Amino acid sequence: MAALAIDLEGGDFGPSRLLPASIQFFQNHPEHSGTLFGSASLQSSMSSLPANLRFEPCAGALPPTLNPGRLLRHEYGSSIERAVSELKQQRVDAVVSSEHTGILMALLHRHGRVHPALDRPVLVSWVPTSKDAMLMLDLGASFSATAEQLLGFAAVGVAIASGQLARKPRLALLNLGVEANKGPQSIRLAAEHLARWTEIDYRGFVEAGEVFQGDLDLVITDGFTGNAVIKAAEGTLDLTLGAIRHALNRDVVGKLLGYMLRNRLRPIMRQLDPRRSNGALLAGTDMALIKSHGDATGVAFQAALTRAVEASEGRWCTAIQAQLDTLLDTSAAPN
Amino acid sequence: MAALAIDLEGGDFGPSRLLPASIQFFQNHPEHSGTLFGSASLQSSMSSLPANLRFEPCAGALPPTLNPGRLLRHEYGSSIERAVSELKQQRVDAVVSSEHTGILMALLHRHGRVHPALDRPVLVSWVPTSKDAMLMLDLGASFSATAEQLLGFAAVGVAIASGQLARKPRLALLNLGVEANKGPQSIRLAAEHLARWTEIDYRGFVEAGEVFQGDLDLVITDGFTGNAVIKAAEGTLDLTLGAIRHALNRDVVGKLLGYMLRNRLRPIMRQLDPRRSNGALLAGTDMALIKSHGDATGVAFQAALTRAVEASEGRWCTAIQAQLDTLLDTSAAPN
Numbered sequence: 041m042a043a044l045a046i047d048l049e050g051g052d053f054g055p056s057r058l059l060p061a062s063i064q065f066f067q068n069h070p071e072h073s074g075t076l077f078g079s080a081s082l083q084s085s086m087s088s089l090p091a092n093l094r095f096e097p098c099a100g101a102l103p104p105t106l107n108p109g110r111l112l113r114h115e116y117g118s119s120i121e122r123a124v125s126e127l128k129q130q131r132v133d134a135v136v137s138s139e140h141t142g143i144l145m146a147l148l149h150r151h152g153r154v155h156p157a158l159d160r161p162v163l164v165s166w167v168p169t170s171k172d173a174m175l176m177l178d179l180g181a182s183f184s185a186t187a188e189q190l191l192g193f194a195a196v197g198v199a200i201a202s203g204q205l206a207r208k209p210r211l212a213l214l215n216l217g218v219e220a221n222k223g224p225q226s227i228r229l230a231a232e233h234l235a236r237w238t239e240i241d242y243r244g245f246v247e248a249g250e251v252f253q254g255d256l257d258l259v260i261t262d263g264f265t266g267n268a269v270i271k272a273a274e275g276t277l278d279l280t281l282g283a284i285r286h287a288l289n290r291d292v293v294g295k296l297l298g299y300m301l302r303n304r305l306r307p308i309m310r311q312l313d314p315r316r317s318n319g320a321l322l323a324g325t326d327m328a329l330i331k332s333h334g335d336a337t338g339v340a341f342q343a344a345l346t347r348a349v350e351a352s353e354g355r356w357c358t359a360i361q362a363q364l365d366t367l368l369d370t371s372a373a374p375n
Numbered sequence: 376m377a378a379l380a381i382d383l384e385g386g387d388f389g390p391s392r393l394l395p396a397s398i399q400f401f402q403n404h405p406e407h408s409g410t411l412f413g414s415a416s417l418q419s420s421m422s423s424l425p426a427n428l429r430f431e432p433c434a435g436a437l438p439p440t441l442n443p444g445r446l447l448r449h450e451y452g453s454s455i456e457r458a459v460s461e462l463k464q465q466r467v468d469a470v471v472s473s474e475h476t477g478i479l480m481a482l483l484h485r486h487g488r489v490h491p492a493l494d495r496p497v498l499v500s501w502v503p504t505s506k507d508a509m510l511m512l513d514l515g516a517s518f519s520a521t522a523e524q525l526l527g528f529a530a531v532g533v534a535i536a537s538g539q540l541a542r543k544p545r546l547a548l549l550n551l552g553v554e555a556n557k558g559p560q561s562i563r564l565a566a567e568h569l570a571r572w573t574e575i576d577y578r579g580f581v582e583a584g585e586v587f588q589g590d591l592d593l594v595i596t597d598g599f600t601g602n603a604v605i606k607a608a609e610g611t612l613d614l615t616l617g618a619i620r621h622a623l624n625r626d627v628v629g630k631l632l633g634y635m636l637r638n639r640l641r642p643i644m645r646q647l648d649p650r651r652s653n654g655a656l657l658a659g660t661d662m663a664l665i666k667s668h669g670d671a672t673g674v675a676f677q678a679a680l681t682r683a684v685e686a687s688e689g690r691w692c693t694a695i696q697a698q699l700d701t702l703l704d705t706s707a708a709p710n
Contacts, residue, residue, distance in 0.1 A: 170614055183559035184519055216602040224518035224599065248603040249610030264559065265603050267551040268583040272607040275584030276647075279505055280615050283643040294639065300632055308618040312611075 041071050042352035043132045044345065045123035048078030049101035051138025051334040055082055058138065061338035065345045066093040072349060075132060077119035098122045102139070108146035120144070124151055127327050133352035134328035136319075136344050141180060144322055144331055152325035157192045157364040161324045163263070163331070164196060166317040166347075167270065171254025173317045175201050175209075178263040179270065180322070185262035187229035191367060194230070196323045197258045198240055199363035203354045205257060208239060212246035214261035214269070220244075230260075248272075252312070277312060319347030321356065324364070328357050376406050377687035378467045379680065380458035383413030384436035386473025386669040390417055393473065396673035400680045401428040407684060410467060412454035433457045437474070443481035455479070459486055462662050468687035469663035471654075471679050473671065476515060479657055479664055487660035492699040493527045496659045498598070498666070499535065501652040501682075502605065506589025508652050510536055510544075513598040514605065515657070520597035522564035526702060529565070531658045532593045533575055534698035538689045540592060543576040549596035549604070550580035565595075583607075587647070612647060654682030656691065659699070663692050 046062050048055040055078050066074050073092040079100030086095040099117035106116075115121060123135045124147045137144060141163060148154070148161045163180030166173045177193050178185070185193070194211060201209035213231055215223040220231070222245065234242050243256060248269045251259055261269070288298035318340035322329040328351045332344035351357070381397050383390040390413050401409050408427040414435030421430040434452035441451075450456060458470045459482045472479060476498060483489070483496045498515030501508045512528045513520070520528070529546060536544035548566055550558040555566070557580065569577050578591060583604045586594055596604070623633035653675035657664040663686040667679035686692070 170618065214603065216599060216606075247606050247610075249606035249613070251607070252610055252614055264551055265600055268549065268600050268604050269607040271551075271582050271584035272586070272604040273611040275582075275587055276608040276611040277615060278584070279587055280612060280644075280647060283505065283647060284640060287639050287643050293635075297632060297635055297639075300628075301636075304622050304629065304632075305619060308622050309615075312615060312618060 042073075042134065042349045044072065044074045044348050044352070045126045045132040045135045046074055046076050046345070047120045047123045047135065047137035047139065048076050048082065049119040050140075050143075051332065051336065053335075054101065055079070055085070057336075057338055058341055059085060061341040062345070063089065063093065064338070065342045066090050069349075074345075075123075075126060077122045077126075079119070096122060096126075102143065106143070108140070108142040111143065111146040112150050120147065124148075124327070124329070127329070128152075134330060134348040136330045136332060136341075136348045138332045138334050138336065138341075140334075141322075141331060144329055145181060148322060148325050148327060148329060152327040152329075155192075155324050155361060155364045157188075157195065157368050158324040159189065161322045161329075162193055162196055164200065164321040164323050165270070166319070167252070167259075168312060168317050169252045169254035169256075170312065172257075174254070174257050174259060176251075176259045176261070176266060176270070177323075178261070179266045179320065180263045182263040184264065185226060187226045187233070189262070190226065190230035190260055191233055192324075192364065194234060194237075194240075194258070194260045195363040195367045196360050197260060198237075199359040200321070200323070200354075200356055201257050202239065203356070203359055204350075208241040209257040210243050210255065211240045211258040211260065212243040212256050214248060214251065214259055214265060215245035216247065218245045218247060274313075277309075281309065317343070319344030321347070321351060323356070323360055326357055326361070328352060377408075377469065377684045379407065379409045379683050379687070380461045380467040380470045381409055381411050381680070382455045382458045382470065382472035382474065383411050383417065384454040385475075385478075386667065386671065388670075389436065390414070390420070392671075392673055393676055394420060396676040397680070398424065398428065399673070400677045401425050404684075409680075410458075410461060412457045412461075414454070431457060431461075437478065441478070443475070443477035446478065446481040447485050455482065459483075459662070459664070462664070463487075469665060469683040471665045471667060471676075471683045473667045473669050473676075475669075476657075476666060479666055480516060483657060483660050483662060483664060487662040487664075490659050490696060490699045492523075492530065492703050493659040494524065496657045496664075497528055497531055499531060499656040499658050500605070501654070502587070502594075503647060503652050504587045504589035504591075505647065507592075509589070509592050509594060511586075511594045511596070511601060511605070512658075513596070514601045514655065515598045517598040519599060520561060522561045522568070524597070525561065525565035525595055526568055527659075527699065529569060529572075529575075529593075529595045530698040530702045531695050532595060533572075534694040535656070535658070535689075535691055536592050537574065538691065538694055539685075543574060544592040545578050545590065546575045546593040546595065547578040547581035547591050549583060549586065549594055549600060551582065553580045553582060555579070609648070612644075616644060652678070654679030656682070656686060658691070658695055661692055661696070663687060 080097035102118045162178040164177040167176045288294040330348045415432035437453045497513040499512040623629040665683045
């Protein structure tokens, strides 16, 4: 039983997509409750909310070109600010928003308490592979990472994955080779420490080409590399499918082949698409904040709502804090 | 008319693949000449060399687990050392080898002169896109890069691309967003300088997902990110094609569809495969050293030989030195 705050603004489509998705989710899940935050002009659309869903009118969306830094000093009464405030006052368990990462980071810096083992909140994504989805972090604003930071990311990931899996999480560090002497000092130092963690099934280094094969539960990297790898995979998938489509649309026989292929290939393509697995966690603070893709479909937005329920019921924030406390306390932390 | 030194050892297949490929290349190109370096035990296979190709027997391959650092102090009389020595004595214009990058870097450090604008030789690759191949660097051992280093990579790339293209090269910096305020300070600072370079068509930042769309001639990044992006693209291509193959091999109708598709899709898949474009340049020294993929096919090895001819005829080493001199001389270098 989870109580969620939902930011109806933000993202590419705003309430026109997020409101119907939210209504459907809470109709299907009468055990959970939700508070919708959105522009007062939406009031007339709220006549048919299910009993477990209520609407809080506010000033609406943030200005689209807002510098996130301004949120550290100013308040706009926007939907995301109101939702975060509701979470801070512990009237809900988690927030779901489609706002930009920078906006969400700034609000967490202002209202949350970032764990001292981290420099800033980290962004945890569930990445589809050819088998099960796996956790990957950081996908946030760490442009590079020291060994200490990589171990902090690992602790965050382990806390979540341990709650989701019946086995020890299979964890690997992203590097440019699998041999122990490969890559920068920071990664090699982090590896030495991770090899001694007893709560994981440590798998050493993984190259970017093997990340998506589905043999791992947890891949640790810095935010710059993590973003580059995810985007390169998305781009290649699009390019490959586009090229196939182009080759088939050239003539009648090709079009016929394409028609026969479509239903066969659709489930596989969906399985591999990194965008499919919606709902990233901004982790490492005392507040459970779930980020939905800006262009998420209604179904994908409901996946983000489900992630918020998991975060709430699995008490992820508490588990992460505990794991980060242990990291700071034990000699597992680099000197 | 180029004179090449060819290392027959190294790589996954050694002389059994590299010798026939070399013979074919020099039969097709009587205007060029080649010296093959390989184990003395190969002598009996050399009876039918074309007139423009000769064999120099030596101690053969380096020990497979050799620490590259040992090459700075020891000599093994191996094929790659002999080929590099031939280049150092200016008896050939360029060397082609399938040895590991670390081995080649060590030999360049020992025998070459790295330009003072660079910390170490950089690895320039030609990356296939959905249109023409483009240049990407560094794909070598720079685990991160300062603004100065990024400008050094850009200078190397511009020197080569300017010789290959009839237009100003379209250059972009790899970053995690396209907005000017995105990413680390080093990349934003390099961008400010590149915007003032008159010899390029500067395109700003590019995200990893757009790199392969074919709208750029030159993408600049550090070696760690560059390797991760290339490998993520290779891995995703393999995974996608593997999934399609799996979906088609499930039943008879699928197998029939697969059969009808194969010839249609093969040219596109080949076009997109980052491994197709063989022959990377270890650049930034006074020696033209071309690295072939260890698992290159005979056709791919001939592509690396063609690259070596281009490097020689285009006088890339000299052009790169000049561009790096200009970078050091002008105020284009960051203070």
